[in-house]
Amino acid sequence: MHLFNKKVLISALTLLIGVTIISNEALAQETGAKLSGQVIDASTQEVLSGVEITVQGEDMQKTSGDDGTFSFKNLKPGSYTVTANAEGYQDWEQEVEVTKKGGALKIEMKPAGS
Structure with missing residues (x-):
């Protein structure tokens, strides 16, 4: 059970980082x-x-x-x-x-x- 929680946590963090990177790229395109x-x-x-x-x-x-x-x-x-x-x-x-x-x-x- 403990191993499952680590996998879920790592997956959630990876998803959060990916969304943050995409959001920053979208904002950067609107800086002109x-x-x-x-x-x-x-x-x-x-x-x-x-x-x-x-x-x-x-x-x-x-x-x-x-x-x-x-x-x-x-x-x-x-x-x-x-x-x-x-x-x-x-x-x-x-x-x-x-x-x-x-x-x-x-x-x-x-x-x-x-």
Whole structure:
């Protein structure tokens, strides 16, 4: 019986260590900077949903939500070119500096033909 308790204890400790290692790896993957923002119509100041926002060179793309917001996670601090495209609006592009603390961006889309 005593040998059985040692095996159970060793198995439990091994499982606990494995879960801890996996949890730490998952947390480590989320330590990058965050770039978030909102997309609005430059003329009316209304929020725009469905706008495709891209971080060039990072193969990252998001679509603005119903409230016009978007968020990119796990970016390395540095300089990025961000673009935004939506039907009926002029293409938008800006160089953005992302720090360790992250970055915030307000994208003002101009209607096409204006």
